Amino acid sequence: MAAGVTAALMALPLAAGCEAAPPPASAEWQQPFDRLEHNWEVTRGLGHLGIRLTVLTGNQTFACDGEGLTANYAGIAVYCRNERTVVVAESRFQSVARAAVQRGGTVEAARAILLGHEIGHRVDERIRGKLVASKETELRADCLAGEGLEDSGETVRPADAEAFYAAASLKPDQDQKAANPHGIAAERLKYFELGSSKGIKGDSDGCGVRGHALHQDGSIEPGI
Numbered sequence: 001m002a003a004g005v006t007a008a009l010m011a012l013p014l015a016a017g018c019e020a021a022p023p024p025a026s027a028e029w030q031q032p033f034d035r036l037e038h039n040w041e042v043t044r045g046l047g048h049l050g051i052r053l054t055v056l057t058g059n060q061t062f063a064c065d066g067e068g069l070t071a072n073y074a075g076i077a078v079y080c081r082n083e084r085t086v087v088v089a090e091s092r093f094q095s096v097a098r099a100a101v102q103r104g105g106t107v108e109a110a111r112a113i114l115l116g117h118e119i120g121h122r123v124d125e126r127i128r129g130k131l132v133a134s135k136e137t138e139l140r141a142d143c144l145a146g147e148g149l150e151d152s153g154e155t156v157r158p159a160d161a162e163a164f165y166a167a168a169s170l171k172p173d174q175d176q177k178a179a180n181p182h183g184i185a186a187e188r189l190k191y192f193e194l195g196s197s198k199g200i201k202g203d204s205d206g207c208g209v210r211g212h213a214l215h216q217d218g219s220i221e222p223g224i
């Protein structure tokens with residue numbers, strides 16, 4: 001598509017590093033982000049992750065992996081590899097958080113799970129040395145979110161995770177409707193819970209980041 005070509009061409013100037021600094025995130029975002037990052041870096045011993053956070057509001061934009069994201073970005077958040085930056089679309093998050101609250105969750109937990117997922121992409125990239133866009137990569141990030149929230153100081157109950165994944169699976173114009181309990185939300189929740197209970201503690205590779213294949217049933221096998 002023409003749009004793809006444009007995006008690829010526009011990616012070139014990024015290396016120059018002359019993009020304007022991203023707008024700083026508010027404390028309600030930055031503090032849980034810092035706690036989650038610290039949990040991986042220090043408590044779980046991964047070392048410096050070198051990631052930043054930006055939260056887009058109003059007409060703000062951010063150049064992410066060669067594409068200009070806006071505050072109205074269709075997704076809730078994204079991890080930009082080139083910029084090592086987690087970008088959140090605030091208005092989209094607020095919509096998802098409202099839907100999560102309607103389902104018995106809290107805004108704070110929704111924020112923590114969202115950040116946990118995006119930071120999970122960086123953890124995955126750090127351990128595996130690469131990040132390939134795929135469904136498995138997304139499920140691995142959900143799994144790593146579950147693990148990264150353990151001992152992080154964030155309060156996330158099982159009901160919060162259930163509410164968040166149900167809300168996040170809704171289309172932007174679907175907020176008041178019931179989510180399909182057997183669809184994407186249930187699968188994502190399963191991997192989140194797998195990370196919470198098993199994760200990559202010690203020699204465990206429950207999230208499949210150390211060369212093991214990640215299976216739907218949560219089992220692992222020696223990978224390629």
Ligand SMILES: [Zn+2]
Pocket residue numbers: 117118121138141
């Ligand atoms: Zn993701």
